Amino acid sequence: CTPLSTAHSHPRCAGCMCSAEEVDSRVFSAELRSCQYLCDFHLHLLQTENQLKTCLRQHRALRGHLVLQWTVTRLIEGLEWDRTGGLILGLGLVWDWEWSGQLMWEFLSSTVSEKQ
Amino acid sequence: MFKKKTAWFSGSVRRGIRSFWVSEGGLISRWKSADYLFSDDATCHDTKRIFDTDDYARDRVTVFHSAFLSACQVRNSVKSVPIGHYVLPPFSVQKELKAVIGRFIWEHDKSQQGEQREGS
Ligand SMILES: [Zn+2]
Numbered sequence: 430c431t432p433l434s435t436a437h438s439h440p441r442c443a444g445c446m447c448s449a450e451e452v453d454s455r456v457f458s459a460e461l462r463s464c465q466y467l468c469d470f471h472l473h474l475l476q477t478e479n480q481l482k483t484c485l486r487q488h489r490a491l492r493g494h495l496v497l498q499w500t501v502t503r504l505i506e507g508l509e510w511d512r513t514g515g516l517i518l519g520l521g522l523v524w525d526w527e528w529s530g531q532l533m534w535e536f537l538s539s540t541v542s543e544k545q
Numbered sequence: 546m547f548k549k550k551t552a553w554f555s556g557s558v559r560r561g562i563r564s565f566w567v568s569e570g571g572l573i574s575r576w577k578s579a580d581y582l583f584s585d586d587a588t589c590h591d592t593k594r595i596f597d598t599d600d601y602a603r604d605r606v607t608v609f610h611s612a613f614l615s616a617c618q619v620r621n622s623v624k625s626v627p628i629g630h631y632v633l634p635p636f637s638v639q640k641e642l643k644a645v646i647g648r649f650i651w652e653h654d655k656s657q658q659g660e661q662r663e664g665s
Contacts, residue, residue, distance in 0.1 A: 442629075444627075448627065453580040454582045458607050469646065470642075477641050477642055481635065489602060
């Protein structure tokens with residue numbers, strides 16, 4: 430037995446029991462996550478990686494959000510003001526007036542407050 | 546030993562390991578499609594790139610240390626070597642884990658590999 434497995438193994442830890450014929454790089458994490466009896470090593474590994482992965486997911490979501498925001502801003506900046514207004518009004522006509530009036534008002538007040 | 550299995554190897558893995566994989570019937574493929582991912586160094590840019598993917602963040606990929614293959618070679622068996630002992634997590638995780646657990650198994654193996662290489 431390996432020094433690490435004798436020091437930390439739990440008799441039923443999936444991380445210590447599974448051979449490469451049962452798990453690979455694609456399913457190992459899920460296998461570990463679904464196991465109820467993890468040894469010290471695999472439990473700590475799972476917990477520490479969990480913290481990092483949560484952080485990573487949040488960062489990736491934020492990155493995606495910023496890219497979307499940047500694209501929309503660019504799009505609005507790229508369009509002339511009357512064309513943007515016309516587009517919103519046109520879209521409003523298709524759906525309903527109240528909605529487009531509301532949107533026009535929000536858009537106008539945001540551009541005015543930005544200029545101030 | 547590795548018939549019909551595919552693997553990706555980081556540039557940090559020594560060539561002998563790759564030849565062993567191929568000689569045992571394993572195939573080499575891109576990291577996105579490989580069944581097994583092997584690296585010797587979590588700070589190597591090709592390995593770091595994997596840790597920055599959605600696949601890693603969503604539990605769809607684990608990188609293993611190539612010492613696993615060395616152990617298979619020595620024992621001439623895959624079944625008797627628990628692959629889960631050879632996980633190579635990102636460097637920040639390694640640092641935190643070492644503070645609690647001590648050394649990784651592939652750090653023990655490193656000295657043995659060194660001896661083998663010098664001997665051969
Ligand atoms: Zn374990």
